[in-house]
Amino acid sequence: MTLPTSALHTALRDLLRVHAPEATLLASVGKQVLSVRADAAPFETPSGELIPPDAWLDRGQLSWLTRDGALLGLLWSEEAAVPEGAVEVLTLLLSAASAEGANREADMLITQLPAPTAWLNADLVFRQVSRTFLELFGFHGPEVVGQPLQTVFPGREDLVHSLTLAASGRASHLADEYALVPDRSAAATVAAGGTGAAGTASAGTGVWLRGEARPYFGGASAGVLWTVQDVSGERQEAARLTALLDGLETPLALLTDTGTVLAASTGLSDLAPATAPAIVGTPLWTWPCFADLPSELVRDLVRVAASGGAANGDVPLVSGGTLPLALRRSTAPGLLVAAGLSGRGMGLQASSSVVAQVLALSDAATILLDHAGRAQLVSEQAAQLVGLDAAKLLNLSLSRVLGELGVRLHTPEGDPLSIPDLRTLNLPLIRELLVVRPDGVARHMEVRATRVEEGSKPGTLLVLRDLTALRRAQAKMKHDARHDALTGLPNRPGLREHLAASATPKTGAVVCLDADGFGALNAALGRTACDHLLIQLAARLNDLAGLHGGLAARLADDTFAAHLPDLSADEAVHAIQATLQLPLRSGRRDVSLTFALGVAHLPADMTADAALADAEIAMQHAKRQGRAQTSAFHPGLRASVAEAYELEDALRGAIAGEQFTLLYQPAVRLADGQPFSAEALLRWQHPTLGTLAPSRFLPLASRSDLIMQVGDWVVQEALRGRAAIRASVPKHLDWRVSVNLSLEELRRSAGLEHLMPLLAQQGAPDIEVSAGSLLDHSQDTLGLLEQLRTHGARLIVDDFGDGASSLTALTRFPLSGLKLHPTLTARLPNDERSLTLVQATIDLAHRLNLHVTAVGVETQEQLGVLRDLGCDAAQGYAITPPLSADALGLWLAER
Numbered sequence: 001m002t003l004p005t006s007a008l009h010t011a012l013r014d015l016l017r018v019h020a021p022e023a024t025l026l027a028s029v030g031k032q033v034l035s036v037r038a039d040a041a042p043f044e045t046p047s048g049e050l051i052p053p054d055a056w057l058d059r060g061q062l063s064w065l066t067r068d069g070a071l072l073g074l075l076w077s078e079e080a081a082v083p084e085g086a087v088e089v090l091t092l093l094l095s096a097a098s099a100e101g102a103n104r105e106a107d108m109l110i111t112q113l114p115a116p117t118a119w120l121n122a123d124l125v126f127r128q129v130s131r132t133f134l135e136l137f138g139f140h141g142p143e144v145v146g147q148p149l150q151t152v153f154p155g156r157e158d159l160v161h162s163l164t165l166a167a168s169g170r171a172s173h174l175a176d177e178y179a180l181v182p183d184r185s186a187a188a189t190v191a192a193g194g195t196g197a198a199g200t201a202s203a204g205t206g207v208w209l210r211g212e213a214r215p216y217f218g219g220a221s222a223g224v225l226w227t228v229q230d231v232s233g234e235r236q237e238a239a240r241l242t243a244l245l246d247g248l249e250t251p252l253a254l255l256t257d258t259g260t261v262l263a264a265s266t267g268l269s270d271l272a273p274a275t276a277p278a279i280v281g282t283p284l285w286t287w288p289c290f291a292d293l294p295s296e297l298v299r300d301l302v303r304v305a306a307s308g309g310a311a312n313g314d315v316p317l318v319s320g321g322t323l324p325l326a327l328r329r330s331t332a333p334g335l336l337v338a339a340g341l342s343g344r345g346m347g348l349q350a351s352s353s354v355v356a357q358v359l360a361l362s363d364a365a366t367i368l369l370d371h372a373g374r375a376q377l378v379s380e381q382a383a384q385l386v387g388l389d390a391a392k393l394l395n396l397s398l399s400r401v402l403g404e405l406g407v408r409l410h411t412p413e414g415d416p417l418s419i420p421d422l423r424t425l426n427l428p429l430i431r432e433l434l435v436v437r438p439d440g441v442a443r444h445m446e447v448r449a450t451r452v453e454e455g456s457k458p459g460t461l462l463v464l465r466d467l468t469a470l471r472r473a474q475a476k477m478k479h480d481a482r483h484d485a486l487t488g489l490p491n492r493p494g495l496r497e498h499l500a501a502s503a504t505p506k507t508g509a510v511v512c513l514d515a516d517g518f519g520a521l522n523a524a525l526g527r528t529a530c531d532h533l534l535i536q537l538a539a540r541l542n543d544l545a546g547l548h549g550g551l552a553a554r555l556a557d558d559t560f561a562a563h564l565p566d567l568s569a570d571e572a573v574h575a576i577q578a579t580l581q582l583p584l585r586s587g588r589r590d591v592s593l594t595f596a597l598g599v600a601h602l603p604a605d606m607t608a609d610a611a612l613a614d615a616e617i618a619m620q621h622a623k624r625q626g627r628a629q630t631s632a633f634h635p636g637l638r639a640s641v642a643e644a645y646e647l648e649d650a651l652r653g654a655i656a657g658e659q660f661t662l663l664y665q666p667a668v669r670l671a672d673g674q675p676f677s678a679e680a681l682l683r684w685q686h687p688t689l690g691t692l693a694p695s696r697f698l699p700l701a702s703r704s705d706l707i708m709q710v711g712d713w714v715v716q717e718a719l720r721g722r723a724a725i726r727a728s729v730p731k732h733l734d735w736r737v738s739v740n741l742s743l744e745e746l747r748r749s750a751g752l753e754h755l756m757p758l759l760a761q762q763g764a765p766d767i768e769v770s771a772g773s774l775l776d777h778s779q780d781t782l783g784l785l786e787q788l789r790t791h792g793a794r795l796i797v798d799d800f801g802d803g804a805s806s807l808t809a810l811t812r813f814p815l816s817g818l819k820l821h822p823t824l825t826a827r828l829p830n831d832e833r834s835l836t837l838v839q840a841t842i843d844l845a846h847r848l849n850l851h852v853t854a855v856g857v858e859t860q861e862q863l864g865v866l867r868d869l870g871c872d873a874a875q876g877y878a879i880t881p882p883l884s885a886d887a888l889g890l891w892l893a894e895r
Helices: 007-019 054-058 084-099 102-112 131-137 157-167 232-245 266-270 296-306 352-362 380-386 398-404 468-482 492-500 518-525 527-547 569-579 608-625 635-651 694-702 706-728 743-748 753-762 779-790 822-826 832-847 860-869 885-893
Strands: 024-029 032-037 040-044 061-067 070-077 117-121 126-129 172-182 204-218 221-230 252-256 261-264 311-316 322-329 335-340 365-369 375-378 408-410 429-436 442-454 457-466 508-515 551-554 559-564 584-586 589-591 595-602 630-632 660-669 675-686 690-692 736-740 766-770 795-800 817-820 851-855 873-875
Touching (some): 007 032, 007 084, 061 084, 131 221, 157 172, 157 221, 252 266, 266 335, 296 311, 296 322, 380 457, 492 551, 492 559, 492 608, 508 518, 508 569, 508 608, 518 527, 559 608, 569 595, 595 608, 635 694, 660 706, 660 885, 675 694, 675 706, 706 736, 706 885, 795 851, 817 822, 817 832, 822 851, 832 851, 832 860
Parallel strands (some): 595 630, 766 795, 851 873
Antiparallel strands (some): 032 040, 061 070, 252 261, 252 335, 311 322, 365 457, 429 442, 551 559, 660 675, 660 873
């Protein structure tokens, strides 16, 4: 449940955004445990307990927030380390929150915020301010708290307008402004030319301020959070750069990290039309020189550079052509430098010292060469990229000195290149190279070379862009696209690429395997433990494949494959079985897994896709046979799969096409021989295949939502049949009908919830569930059965006495009866052990007040024995074969 915003929630998110933007916080607040991130609204955890998820213990960094021995919260980051400052300030706020009341808590938190912050109510009256806010403006608390905004900052209509917008729900950024603030010892301030709350002006220091106003809603209060930032240092740096850039024809600009231009060179300003407004003070992407305003490319470059990346792009100009534009972080915090290269803007009329200062401020990796190819200016960034001291390059031929100092060049693919004579290059030039530095470190670089004019002799400007991180990220993406993140094995595309990519045709065998019952194991042990099992399984398969010169892969959750060259299908299966024979380890316990194995021979002329598909078909066939089964592919399996697919496709139209029908197997009381109920048996009248029993098509339906549609039809048709018998045969007004429904089917259909109005009106049919399905003792199962029983259903255990059965289920579930499995009655009356077993089962059921029905009774002799043993009822061919609805009515009328 998402919680409403409060002062505490806002403060926690703000602090995460400033100190640990990638981290997640679990915090104990009152009686709740909140999950907080900087980019999302806080919400209450379902468990309500301050316990770290398994994933936090497996990876990343987890910090505990404690105060005086009490655990206040958990701070976790998957990638970056958790800063100590984040731990300290969050501990402070959570400690204050736990010690104060709700209202006092919010006030305390506002005062502790590290940024100058003011909290105003909806009428723009100061409710609380941080200490840093008072220090910035030179106020004392009583001068501000409880006072209207217009009183504290008179004459500031622009400020009132911005905060009024925030109070109405619209966040706004306040324009940078120059303000005169007094010394911290002063009791009043003059803000933007106004007087302080005391009505007096005093001499002070001029500062540049940048503000943000955001709406605040919490509990019964609403208002505005106003934060202020002193950006004087930023503006001073801009002024200094403006002096440097004045008259410079190279397109350069200094920006804030949000893209606002603080200063621009003459060369940049001249690219704009003469009638265009000034670029300074507006976002760079709105500069009228760029085509398609606002320029989304420039906006993206700013966003990448602000995040710490290297942003380069050719930006279309409105006058035609493009401007190569590079944006990088400056050495000054929060500032970006945009450097453009244009034909008319690369003259060197500016002095070398000015150009050197501009290059140093831009953080660009640049080298300026004279007409002879000698290095005249080398930025520190360029020297670091090539692994040399900048002083060793100055006034020397760059081509010669790079070779002498051990720098080597290669193509991006690794082929060696000779270092060219830079004087002979056709310019402009853009090329990617792999540069091997003297220390052996290889870096991918993009090199841009542009002709510049230096009097009558042209020079060359080289701009280097380090692509190493990008190329590594691309290589990682390529690797990740072909490999499984958990196990490190190749995935399906990786295996297919392996099987297809070779000059020599692949041969041998391809084996696919799927763990039996892994979903239930995952529920029992937990995801983390099962992930460890999968990693161990992957390691075994990888070792086996490597031993035979092949490859192992993970195709899906618990489905793996292995290519084993030069092994026959039988040899490959034996090798896999031997590898998986020993149990896997989960903590201190051994876990034995069984697998469905499918194997396909891989001849030299078969494609990779065909071989893998054949092995998967064989694996699916093995899964349908039961646990720990193996199947070798043969063409008949593909036909079987195709038939199953066609049957499943036809099943979708069977209900609408009225192809389903019900037969009824009556049951009689053995005491008087009178029928009292019938079991509804589903049949599919297929247009071409004839009558199909449920065992032929229900497994297909259970793998999709078709099973719910089939179950709905059976229930509704059985109710119609029951109503017809009660109406046509007066002596059977209490006639009952039962339907077979699996507990899984009931769960997936939400316990037939959409049929509940019908069941409430007509009464539910009796429900028969298999004995094996009752091994699931979940509360959901009990709730479903209780819900059906309230609508008149009797719950009967079907097939009791064969396979997996649980005696405790007879007492735990709200049962009315059980049906003996046909194998228990088949050996009657001559098998003494069977007689004893049936007698004991009947006695046990009667002691539990359960009604007992014998199923599959074939002879009158069996009926007599069952009557003597005390069995309550019987059904089978000794009484009557299954009957249609009409035949059942006639049969009942005759009895």
